[in-house]
Amino acid sequence: MKKIIISFMLLVFTGFAYGQLNNLVVDVSNSKAKIQPTMYGIFFEDINFAADGGLYAEMIKNRGFEFEEPMMGWLQPNSNRHSMNKNSGIASIIEEQSSTSNKNICRVTINNDTGYVLLNEGFRGMGIKKNALYNLSLQAVEQSGHIRKINFSFVNGDGKVLGKTSVIINGKDWKIYTAQLTATDTEAKARLKITFEGTGVIDLDMISLFPEDTWMGRKNGLRKDLVQLLYNLEPGFLRFPGGCIVEGRTLAKRYQWKKTVGPVEERTVLVNRWNTEFKHRLTPDYFQGFGLGFFEYFQLAEDLGAEPLPILSCGMACQFNTGELVPLDQLDPYVQDALDLIEFANGPIDSRWGKVRSDMGHPEPFNMKYIGIGNEQWGPEYIKRHKIFEKAIGEKYTDITIVATVGPFPDGEHFDYAMNELTKLNAEIVDEHYYRPPEWFRENSTRYDSYDRTGPKIFAGEYAAQSVGIASPDNKNNWECALSEAAFMTGLERNADLVVMTSYAPLFANADAWQWTPDLIWFNNLSSYGTANYYVQKMYSTHRGTDLLSISFEDGKPVTGQNGLYSSAVKDSDSGELFIKLINTSGKVQQVSIELKNQKVTDKADLLKLTSENLSEVNSFDNPKKISPIENQIEVENNHIKTAIDPYTFLILKIGLKQ
Numbered sequence: 216m217k218k219i220i221i222s223f224m225l226l227v228f229t230g231f232a233y234g235q236l237n238n239l240v241v242d243v244s245n246s247k248a249k250i251q252p253t254m255y256g257i258f259f260e261d262i263n264f265a266a267d268g269g270l271y272a273e274m275i276k277n278r279g280f281e282f283e284e285p286m287m288g289w290l291q292p293n294s295n296r297h298s299m300n301k302n303s304g305i306a307s308i309i310e311e312q313s314s315t316s317n318k319n320i321c322r323v324t325i326n327n328d329t330g331y332v333l334l335n336e337g338f339r340g341m342g343i344k345k346n347a348l349y350n351l352s353l354q355a356v357e358q359s360g361h362i363r364k365i366n367f368s369f370v371n372g373d374g375k376v377l378g379k380t381s382v383i384i385n386g387k388d389w390k391i392y393t394a395q396l397t398a399t400d401t402e403a404k405a406r407l408k409i410t411f412e413g414t415g416v417i418d419l420d421m422i423s424l425f426p427e428d429t430w431m432g433r434k435n436g437l438r439k440d441l442v443q444l445l446y447n448l449e450p451g452f453l454r455f456p457g458g459c460i461v462e463g464r465t466l467a468k469r470y471q472w473k474k475t476v477g478p479v480e481e482r483t484v485l486v487n488r489w490n491t492e493f494k495h496r497l498t499p500d501y502f503q504g505f506g507l508g509f510f511e512y513f514q515l516a517e518d519l520g521a522e523p524l525p526i527l528s529c530g531m532a533c534q535f536n537t538g539e540l541v542p543l544d545q546l547d548p549y550v551q552d553a554l555d556l557i558e559f560a561n562g563p564i565d566s567r568w569g570k571v572r573s574d575m576g577h578p579e580p581f582n583m584k585y586i587g588i589g590n591e592q593w594g595p596e597y598i599k600r601h602k603i604f605e606k607a608i609g610e611k612y613t614d615i616t617i618v619a620t621v622g623p624f625p626d627g628e629h630f631d632y633a634m635n636e637l638t639k640l641n642a643e644i645v646d647e648h649y650y651r652p653p654e655w656f657r658e659n660s661t662r663y664d665s666y667d668r669t670g671p672k673i674f675a676g677e678y679a680a681q682s683v684g685i686a687s688p689d690n691k692n693n694w695e696c697a698l699s700e701a702a703f704m705t706g707l708e709r710n711a712d713l714v715v716m717t718s719y720a721p722l723f724a725n726a727d728a729w730q731w732t733p734d735l736i737w738f739n740n741l742s743s744y745g746t747a748n749y750y751v752q753k754m755y756s757t758h759r760g761t762d763l764l765s766i767s768f769e770d771g772k773p774v775t776g777q778n779g780l781y782s783s784a785v786k787d788s789d790s791g792e793l794f795i796k797l798i799n800t801s802g803k804v805q806q807v808s809i810e811l812k813n814q815k816v817t818d819k820a821d822l823l824k825l826t827s828e829n830l831s832e833v834n835s836f837d838n839p840k841k842i843s844p845i846e847n848q849i850e851v852e853n854n855h856i857k858t859a860i861d862p863y864t865f866l867i868l869k870i871g872l873k874q
């Protein structure tokens with residue numbers, strides 16, 4: 216990025232003419248605490264079509280015909296009773312009793328050549344890009360007659376063909392057929408059209424279509440643009456698979472990791488708990504196919520250089536729904552799931568679950584260090600269950616850190632009870648959640664300054680400023696929310712001795728199929744963008760440093776919102792740099808003079824600036840980088856930096872340390 220030298224004199228005649236002067240001091244030589252590499256991470260939940268229809272690049276919805284309505288996502292336009300060719304053919308579902316996970320088969324009967332069509336609508340359509348390659352696969356077996364060939368084509372809303380291929384059917388056994396399509400045009404809402412040549416009966420299953428161009432070129436892998444956005448965050452950890460999705464509305468519908476590993480066709484499809492959770496945002500076609508399962512999450516964490524942090528059910532269904540409880544004397548299978556997961560991630564290849572991992576292509580362990588027990592549980596029943604998990608995991612695996620929950624709210628009766636009990640139990644890390652208005656974030660940057668240092672460490676596991684109200688569909692990822700989060704995060708950083716993990720939530724939203732807003736990253740079938748909140752996270756995460764420093768006013772008071780100014784400072788001992796974060800939430804220019812004490816620094820500083828004059832401003836598909844960092848350079852005179860911070864601005868100063 217082009218760097219511009221802004222002279223001190225220029226600032227004198229512009230910013231310095233207005234606003235308050237803030238004299239700040241940084242003691243560069245005094246490390247107050249180590250910043251954990253896990254400090255800034257990501258929270259993944261399959262909400263808002265984040266997995267199927269999102270990160271997992273499968274383009275066929277209901278590829279295995281296993282949704283509760285097995286033909287959901289599939290259309291037979293010529294088979295309705297008004298159609299001219301209604302007798303051309305028909306598809307029906309056959310249930311195979313031998314399989315519990317992939318029991319449904321689609322049986323297609325072709326009566327004549329008058330044009331039977333089977334269409335898949337994709338996830339709100341299929342995004343195809345001109346000249347890009349797409350890999351098709353399906354399982355098929357002929358039952359009777361002879362269907363010689365199956366044709367596949369991309370079609371747009373007018374039925375125009377945008378790329379085609381076919382497979383020749385041969386043999387009376389189940390076979391996997393593969394082919395490739397090249398898209399002849401770019402289209403956000405394509406569908407896959409399937410036609411048949413010959414007459415007879417044929418069974419189909421696992422009809423699947425992926426772009427060739429996936430993250431790291433993995434066959435049938437993840438959407439490249441979305442993983443790239445995650446990669447650019449340089450996350451310290453990846454929490455998965457949620458969120459409330461872990462708990463399920465009922466225990467039967469909870470997330471069970473063992474059903475998400477092994478061959479994809481053997482993974483058991485489950486309804487997604489967010490499908491009809493919000494009456495105002497119904498998505499009844501929301502299921503979990505688990506192509507993105509626990510192996511893929513661990514692999515993603517590895518790709519991102521992030522610590523994996525799986526969260527498991529503790530035997531309590533979501534307390535906002537049924538709150539169903541497993542009796543304590545029946546908790547064993549849940550505890551065993553946790554123990555087996557550690558073996559799956561870390562165990563030798565001759566162990567039962569280590570072998571499953573190895574057979575999936577990863578003989579080396581994933582080196583998992585953390586496990587979360589329960590998501591947003593509250594009350595005495597959670598504490599009882601936590602004790603049981605803690606004992607069992609602690610006895611077998613002394614090197615695994617358990618993350619406990621203090622419930623869905625950052626204060627109140629449930630929070631106080633859980634924090635108190637978990638402190639007595641010497642819990643290692645507790646997961647706090649706050650979905651609050653932007654002003655809450657501005658007012659709570661001192662939240663952790665007075666926390667008990669002998670209690671558990673803090674994982675700020677889910678947080679996001681809500682512009683309207685929690686779970687309101689009118690919430691926006693606007694600049695006021697992002698800026699307020701930036702201000703609050705100075706408090707996370709200033710307390711890095713206590714706060715060891717933090718993550719914004721939720722992570723992803725499909726613009727055509729979301730349930731919850733705000734979200735860090737928005738995407739549709741063709742493109743994606745980071746919100747202003749994304750760039751706040753990125754600026755912190757990519758300037759996390761290794762050591763916490765103090766930055767204060769001359770009287771020693773930390774910078775926690777005086778004049779709308781917030782600040783924190785860290786140094787990176789590896790790169791020899793100092794990073795100072797400065798946030799001006801006020802509508803006035805703030806003049807800042809910073810004295811850097813006890814270590815010589817370079818005479819230039821890079822300045823990264825995220826700003827908007829308009830607190831309601833948002834990034835969008837049309838203007839994805841409207842609010843994104845701009846880089847400049849300023850002078851450092853004799854270990855002093857003077858700068859003016861525009862209204863509503865988040866700045867990071869990067870300064871080199873001299874030996």
Ligand code: AHR
Nearest residue numbers: 457458459460591720721
């Ligand atoms: O992030 C959305 C939801 O908010 C999560 O699933 C849950 O943990 C929280 O209530």
